[in-house]
Amino acid sequence: MGHFCRIRETFYYFALAVIGVGCILGGLLAFDFWLFLRLPGNFARESKEVSIRSGMNASAVSRLLYRQGVISDARKFYFLCRFRRVGQKLQAGEYAFSSFSTPGQVLDQIVSGRVAVQRVTVPEGSTVRDIARILKEKGLASDEIILSAAGDSNLLRTLGIDANSMEGYLFPDTYYFNRSQDEKAILKTMVHQFWRHLPAGWQERAGELGLTLHEVLTLASIVEKEAVMDSERPVIAGVFFNRLDRDMPLQSDPTAVYDLEGFSGPILWNHLKRESPYNTYRNRGLPIGPICNPGAKSIKAVLFAENVPYLYFVSNSDGTHHFSTSLEEHSQAVFRYRQLKKSTVAGEESGSADTSSP
Template identity: 50%
Template sequence: MHKLLQGSMLLFATAGTLIGGGLFCFWLFLHQPGSATLESKVIMVQPGLTVREISRLLAAEGVVSDPRLFRILSRLRKADQNLQAGEYRMTTTMTPEQVLAILEAGKGIVHRVTFPEGSTLEDVARILAEARLADREVLLSWMHNADFVRSLGLNADTLEGYLFPNTYHFLRSQSPTTMLREMVRQFHRQVEPQWRQRPVAAPNLSLHQTVILASLVEKEAATSAERPIIASVFRNRLNFGMKLQSDPTAVYDLEGFSGPVTGEHLKRDSRYNTYLHRGLPPGPICNPGLASLAAAM
C-alpha cells in the first residue's frame, strides 16, 4: 500500500512538472517574438489554407517560433476559423498574439492605384496587372461580360466609360470583380447626382449616350477650358445630323495603337469611326472624368 502511494505521488509530481513545463513554454512563446533580429516580411496567405498550413508558413518566414504552439493559440482564441487570406506585412519581432490579430482582422497591405482620366479598358487592365493585383486577361474578360456589366446597374455591353478615373486603394486578396465593382460604384456616386441635377435644357440624350459623348470630349480636349466648347460643337453636329468627325474614334478599336492619327486612319472601316458614320459611336471610347461628363450633360 505504501509503495502504491509513493508511486501515485511520483506520477502526480511528474505530471505536474510536465504540465507546468508545458505551460511555461507556452507562456514564453506568447511573450517572445519569432526572432531576436528585426526583419520585415511580406506574407501571402492564399485562400483555402488551413490553420496548420498558415502556422507552418509563418514559422518558415521566421514570424513565429513554433507552428504547433501558434496553432494552439489560434484555437484557444477561437480564431482558427477566422484567419483571412491576404497579403500581409509583418516583422519577425512581433509577438504571436500580434500576428494572430493581424490575420484575424485581415489587415493586409493596401496598394494605391491611380487611373488617369481618359483611360481605356486596356489601360485599366494593364495598370492593375502591372501592380500585380489581377491578371490582365481575366480583367478584360469580366470587363466585356455583358451579364456582369448589367448586374452593376449599367445599360451597356462593356464597362468602357463606367470605370471612374480616380485613385483607389486595393488589397491583393481582392478579386478582379470586387475591384471593378468599386470603380463602377464610384461612377454612380460621382455621376448620378449631377445627372439628376442637369439643366432642363440639357441635350435629349440617355445617360449611356451622354457617357459616349463625354468619352469623345475627354479624348479631344487638351485643357479643362476646352471641354464645354468641344461638347457644344459635338451636340450641334448631332442636332444637324452631321458626322462628328472625332479623330480618336478612328483608332479606338485599333489594338496597341499609339502615335498621331493620320489621314489613312480616318478612312478605316470601323463602326467607331465617326468620319464614316453619322451619330455617336456604338459605345464610349474611354473612361471620362467628371469634368468631361459635366460638359456632355
C-alpha cells in the first residue's frame, strides 16, 4: 500500500512538472507570438513594395511577405490569417507597406485592399501616344496594349464613343492608378472623367452650332494645340469658325504632323505639304478626328467661341497672338514674327559665343 502511494505521489509530482513546463513553454510561445504581433517585420527606413497576384492563398502570401522582409515569420503570419479567418479574403494588388507596419496592420491592409497608387498627371493636349508613354514610364501599363485598346471598337462602343479612336475622349487630369488595374480599366477611368467634365448644356449648344460631339472635340483639340493663354482660346476658336464659314482651310500647323509617329519638331514647309487626312493645309474643313485630348477650357471655347472679325493669327513669341482681319495685315505680322525669331536666335548664338570666350 505504501509502495502504491509513493508511485502515485511520484506520478502526481511528475504531472505537475509536465504541466508546469507546458505552462512555461505555452507562456513563452504566447509571449513570442505577442511580440510578433506588435513588432514590425523590419526596421528599415524605406517602405516595401509587394505584388500579390490573383489566386495566391494565405500560405503563399505569408511566404512572399517573409521573403520581401515585410514580416519576420511566415508561419506565424499564416496562423494569424487562420486565427482571424481571413485566409480567403486576401486581395490581390500592388501594396506598399511601411517599415513600421505590424503583422496585424499588414494583414488589415491586404484584407481591405488598400493597394499602393501611382499619381499620374496627363497634361492638356496630350495625345493617345503621349498617354501610353506616360503610363509605361510609371510602370502601370504596356504602351502597345494602351494604343491597341484605344482603338478597340467593342470598348469604344461600350464607352459611348462614336469614333474609331479614344483620341479626344481621354480627359487630361491627375489620376491615381494602381498596378492591379489593367489597361482597359485605366482608359475607362479617363473616358468616364471626360463625360463628367463636359460643359453643361453641351448637347444643345453643339446642336445650335450644327456640330456633332466628335466635331466639337476635333476643333477643340486644334484650339488646345494652338492656344497658350486661356483668354485667347475663345478668340482662336472664333477665327477657326470664320474660316470654316468661308470655306477657307484652317491651316493649323499641328494638324500637319499629328500622325507622324515620334515627331518632335520644328514644323517645316515640307510637313505642311504632306498628304494626311489630318493636314488642314491640304484639306478644307475639319480633320477626320481630334489631334490630341483637349481640356475643358478648349472644349468650352469651341462651344462658346467669341464672335470676332479675325481670319488669321500668328504668335507674338510670348504666349499671345496677333489677330488679323486681312491677309495683308497678317503677312506683316508674320514678317515681324520671323524678324523677331531671327534676332532671338542671333542673340542666343551671340550669348553662347560670349559665354565660351575667355
